[in-house]
Amino acid sequence: MPRLFTAIEVPEDIGLALSGYRGGLSGARWIDVENYHITLRFLGDVDEDVAQEAALLLGKIRRQPFDVAIEGLDAFGGARPRALIAKVAPSPAILELQAEHERLMRRAGLPAESRKFTPHVTLARLRDASPRAVADYLGLRGGPARLSFRAEQFVIYSSRDSVGGGPYVVEAAYPLR
Structure with missing residues (x-):
C-alpha cells in the first residue's frame, strides 16, 4: 500500500533560501531541501483502489495559479516542540x-482530517529539543525576509515509512489553470 499525501512543491530557490536556517538547534533532524513541500492533505497508507479514486478526483480540480508567501519561522508542539517550520x-x-x-478525499472514502490545516514547510523534526532551546533559536534567527513563489501545480507524493520522511516521489502532478 502506498503512503500518499497531496502537496505544493517548494521551488529550488526558495528551498535554498530556507536551508540557510539549518543547524544550531540540538535535537533537530533537518529535512533535506529537495523534500520541502506544503502538505495539503495526508491520505495515509491506502490501497490501490483508493489511490486511483483519489487521483481521478484530484484531476477534476480547476483552480488558478496563486502566490504563496512564507512569512517567518515557528515551531509546532508548544511545551513539547516537535517540528521547526516556515510559516506560510x-x-x-x-x-x-x-x-x-x-472534500474530495472524503468522497474517496478517507476519514476526515482531524487536525486544523496550518500551511507550513517543515524544516526539521525535533526530538528532545527543549522549549527554551527552540525559543532561543527562533529569537536569534527571526526568520526569512518575506519569500514568495507562484504555485503552478499541486502533486500527489508517495513516501516510505521512515523517520523524518522522505525521500518523496511525485506520483502525479496537477496543473493549476
Missing part, C-alpha cells in the same frame, strides 16, 4: 485548495 500565509487560495482536497 493562509491566503484564501491555499485554504480553498486544501478544503477542496479534504
